[in-house]
Amino acid sequence: MTKTFKIVVLAKQVPDTRNVGKNAMKEDGTVNRAALPAIFNPEDMNALEQALRLKDAYPGSEVLLLTMGPGRAAEIIREGLFRGADGGILLTDRKFAGADTLATSYALSMAVKKIQPDIIIAGRQAIDGDTAQVGPQVAEKLNYPQVTYAEDIVEIKDGKIIIKRRLERGIEVVKSSMPVVITVHATAPACRPRNAKQLMRFKHARTKSEEQDNEHNSYLPTYTLDYLVIPEWGVNDIGGDEANYGLSGSPTKVKKIENIVFQAKESKRITSSDEDVDTLIKELISSHTIG
Amino acid sequence: MNNIIVYIETENGKICDVSLELLTKARGLAKELACNVEALLIGHDVTKLKDEIALYGASKIHIADDKRLVNYLTLPHSSITISLFREEKPQIALFGATSIGRDLAPRVSSALNSGLTADCTSLEIGSHTDNKAGKEYQNLLYQIRPAFGGNIIATIINPDHRPQMATVREGVMKREPLNKAADCKLNIIDVSSVLSDTDFIVEIIERHMEERKIDIKGSSIIVAGGFGVGSKENFNLLFELAHVLGGEVGASRAAVDAGFADHARQIGQTGVTVRPKLYIAAGISGQIQHTAGMEQSAMIISINSDPLAPIHQLADYAIIGDLNEVVPRMIKSYKKNSK
Numbered sequence: 001m002t003k004t005f006k007i008v009v010l011a012k013q014v015p016d017t018r019n020v021g022k023n024a025m026k027e028d029g030t031v032n033r034a035a036l037p038a039i040f041n042p043e044d045m046n047a048l049e050q051a052l053r054l055k056d057a058y059p060g061s062e063v064l065l066l067t068m069g070p071g072r073a074a075e076i077i078r079e080g081l082f083r084g085a086d087g088g089i090l091l092t093d094r095k096f097a098g099a100d101t102l103a104t105s106y107a108l109s110m111a112v113k114k115i116q117p118d119i120i121i122a123g124r125q126a127i128d129g130d131t132a133q134v135g136p137q138v139a140e141k142l143n144y145p146q147v148t149y150a151e152d153i154v155e156i157k158d159g160k161i162i163i164k165r166r167l168e169r170g171i172e173v174v175k176s177s178m179p180v181v182i183t184v185h186a187t188a189p190a191c192r193p194r195n196a197k198q199l200m201r202f203k204h205a206r207t208k209s210e211e212q213d214n215e216h217n218s219y220l221p222t223y224t225l226d227y228l229v230i231p232e233w234g235v236n237d238i239g240g241d242e243a244n245y246g247l248s249g250s251p252t253k254v255k256k257i258e259n260i261v262f263q264a265k266e267s268k269r270i271t272s273s274d275e276d277v278d279t280l281i282k283e284l285i286s287s288h289t290i291g
Numbered sequence: 292m293n294n295i296i297v298y299i300e301t302e303n304g305k306i307c308d309v310s311l312e313l314l315t316k317a318r319g320l321a322k323e324l325a326c327n328v329e330a331l332l333i334g335h336d337v338t339k340l341k342d343e344i345a346l347y348g349a350s351k352i353h354i355a356d357d358k359r360l361v362n363y364l365t366l367p368h369s370s371i372t373i374s375l376f377r378e379e380k381p382q383i384a385l386f387g388a389t390s391i392g393r394d395l396a397p398r399v400s401s402a403l404n405s406g407l408t409a410d411c412t413s414l415e416i417g418s419h420t421d422n423k424a425g426k427e428y429q430n431l432l433y434q435i436r437p438a439f440g441g442n443i444i445a446t447i448i449n450p451d452h453r454p455q456m457a458t459v460r461e462g463v464m465k466r467e468p469l470n471k472a473a474d475c476k477l478n479i480i481d482v483s484s485v486l487s488d489t490d491f492i493v494e495i496i497e498r499h500m501e502e503r504k505i506d507i508k509g510s511s512i513i514v515a516g517g518f519g520v521g522s523k524e525n526f527n528l529l530f531e532l533a534h535v536l537g538g539e540v541g542a543s544r545a546a547v548d549a550g551f552a553d554h555a556r557q558i559g560q561t562g563v564t565v566r567p568k569l570y571i572a573a574g575i576s577g578q579i580q581h582t583a584g585m586e587q588s589a590m591i592i593s594i595n596s597d598p599l600a601p602i603h604q605l606a607d608y609a610i611i612g613d614l615n616e617v618v619p620r621m622i623k624s625y626k627k628n629s630k
Contacts (some may be wrong), residue, residue, distance in 0.1 A: 017439055073503070105401060129438055131409040133397035136365075140401035146365055147492045148394045167390045170500035225391075248509045251406030251452035255419060255433065258444045267603060272594075273610020276622055280592070280608055281624040288437070288444045289569050289590055289630040290512065290536050291412070 004060035005156070007051045007176075008115055008257040009123035010108060011044035011080065012066050012140070013073040015126050040076045043123025045191040047184040051121050052192065054085045058156065062086045063114065069105055070098060074207045077230050081202040082194040087227075089115075090207055093234035098247030100128075105137035106249055112142060119161065120181045135183035145176050149185040149237050203212060207232050258288070294327045295320060296381040296454070298372065299344060300391055301334050301360075309387035309461040310478065314347035316414060317385060322349075323416045324430055326382065329353065331375060333368055335361035338477075345475035346468045352475060355378075357482040362383055362498065365392050366490040368399045369441055374485050377402055381454045383432050385414075388458035398505055400456050406449035407456040408434035420447055426450075432457065437511075437568075462537040465629075505555040511568040512532045512538030515585070517594065518545035519574025520614065526551050528618045529573060535625055541565065543581045546574075559584035572613040579603025594618070599615065 015036040044194050055061045065080040065088035077088030091111055097243065114121060120139075124247070127134035131146075139146035147163045151171070154162040154177075165172045166185045207230045235245060242247060270276040285291045295317045300307040310330075318329040330349040332340060335358045344352055355371045372395065376384060384399075386392035402405035413435040419428040432455040434447040440618045449455045485547055507513060514533040516526055527538070533540045542552035558565055559581040570588035575581060577593070577600055585591070586605060591607035594614045603609035610617055 015439070017442065100406065101397070102406065104402060119615060129409075131397075131407075131411060132393045133400070133407060136394060136397035137401035140369075140398045146364075146394070146398065147481075147493065149390060167500075170496055170498070172499075173495055173497035175496050204490070223622050233469065238593070251404065251449045252408060252434075252447050253450060254445055255448045256446040258446075259442070267606050267609050269603070269609045269611060272610055272617045272625075277610070277620040278624045280610075281621060285625075285628055288412070290625065 003156070004058055004062070005054060005119055006062045006115070006117040007119045007121060008112060008117040009044065009048050009051045009063060009065050009080065009085070009245055010120065010134070011048065011067045011076055012041045012123075012126045013038050013067065013069050013076045014041045014126050015039075038072070038075070039161060040079050041124060041126045043121070043127075043184060043186050044076075045178050046124045046188040047121045047182075048080055048083060048085065049189055049191040050150065050158050050182070050184055051119075054119070054153060054156075056199055064088060064117070066108065066111055066115070068090065068099075068104060071209050072208065072209060072214070074230050078205055079194075079204060081205055082199045083192055084198055086196055088230055090230055090232045091234075091238070092209075092232050093245075094124070095235045095245045097238045098250060100130055100244065100250035101133040101291040102137060102251060103247075104247035106240065106244045108134065108237070109138045109141035110240045111233060112138065114233075114238055119152075120179065121150075122146070122181070122183050124183045124185050132183070134219045135181055140179035142179070142180050142181070142232060144181050144288065146181045146183070147174055147176055148183045150182045151185055151188045154181065175252055191275050202228070205230055293380055293382040293453075294329050294351075295324075295383040296329045296331055296376070296379065297349070298384070298386045298392065298395070299330050299332045299340070300389060301332075301337055301340065302472050304336070304338055304340075306389060307461070307483070308466060309389060309392075309459070311468075312340050312461070312464040312466045313385045313387065313459060314344065314349060315467045316459070317383075319431070320383065320414060320416060324382070329349065329379070329381070331355075331372060331471045332370055335359075341475065341477065342472060343470040347477055348473045348543070350473055351478060351482055353478045355480040355482050355485075357485075357486075360424075360482070364393055364491070364493060364494060364495070364497055365398060367486050368395050369402070369488050371480060371482070371485050373402045374398050376454060382408055383566065384454040385455045386458045387458070388460040390598075392458045396456055396458050403452075403454070403504070405452040405456055406447070407458070408436055408447045410598065411436045411459050412444075414457060417437065419450060421450065431455070435627045437523050451469040453591055455509075460537060462534060469542065505553065507539045507541050508563055508565055510539035510565075512571075512589075513541045513558070513565055513567045513569070513577060513615055514538055515541035515543065516546050516551065516573050516614075517575030518549060518551075519544040519576070520546060520551055521574070525553045525615065528615065532571070532618050532622055535622055536569075537566075538569070541585075543575050543578075554623050557619055572602050573605070573618060575602050576600045577605060 068091035151166040152164040327350040329351040333355040386396040415433040541558040566587035593602040
């Protein structure tokens, strides 16, 4: 009998900041957030693929998605289910609001404690903040080792997990005990597409709040099969010290936000003189385009 | 003592540039705060690096030198750093935003429950008024960084938690040694009392270091050259500009075919497509095959002596002139005007 593993994938729903072209800017030059679609964070997709590959290699293993966010973040849990995950949990509570990476990590770590997985896999970083902090911080809160920038989870042998890492200037293969937190790099294989069978099976998966909110659901059967319920967990479900959640659990505060104002789309001709080049560089520095 | 501690990263027995840049920055911050700059150096056979660190202004170096520390491992480096910070209580701790710094700093910040800001592009000292709590804060570290895919600039502060931690990318800050090394003390950390066997449960079983991988797609600033650059040697000018701006060098197909640049740098229909925050096109005429790969850039500056070159139509700023004159002027101006 092969060993099976319980795997949690940490995923985040993010605004698609990669596609902020000139058209996604408002006339005053600020970001038009409404024009950005909410997507499954790209590196979390790479993480999901690594989890699904482990499930392929060790049949009977279970892959659960864990995400924290507002009600609509259930969308990415459905996306994960369509691609092969077995279940997902939405961490959602007003008390989580205003969390920085540390308070987010605390909430995720409390939820992970409740799930008790063998392996936790997350994307290296999310494209809205690019901090790459949540993975290592979750690991520290759980007192688990961390293996960052994974490109391939090679195998699990004798209770140890072998992981290939992509570093700035090379690769490293490491062996870790479990439980372990692994963060996955964008150079890892892309996630498999949706699976038709999974799509049919889970297309009506929803949270209780979604069922109550969405009046258009009235044509659906009034009973809901257990496996179609996406659980929502709040502070009461995962316990812990309330002071560590949300704004009060966040050491960092945002003092100021400046929108980068883009110039109107008209070519400005300048000469190669010292003065012109100097003026341009000063403008670029003051607009934070460089420096 | 509430000083500033800089984590020193080493590679093949040498100090990484980013650590020297951080020491240089820390000197400026320490002057404003009237405190000292200290360094934390972890590795094997690294004590010999102390003179170079002193030359960058550290008044004390905390050294953990042990043969088990020859390669970076998260757990032992975190344990040493956490234990040192608990003891020394620095007000500020700085790390390079490298694959090591971005692995280590979050783990340390979590253990100390202190705030951490990743990939800062600027660090300043300033005050803050919390109107809600009616509290005034002096001498806080302003951690300034782009967010939201580079579309906003956020200033982050940690009013109540210490150390105030930040990571900074290589090449963002200036590196300047002192004329004369600082008077520098050594604090030898007793490694065996800090580390235990559980710090070594992750083992490295294989390690291959390669040439630095070219990552033009991930770069927010690209300096690209075309056939008009003229030679491989002239491309060095573009590398210099890219280095001071913290960007990467790209090339048009014509420049790659002429052997001026690596294929991995090719941008356009047959190369990669990029959309950086700033694209500087030098000696590129602006054929559609090239512009297809870069026209989504948020800002484009073209440098071409031909006023009729199509690239000028696409550019936000079109500089009509010889790149061999313009690029050095840009480098000079940036060095003069950047903080």
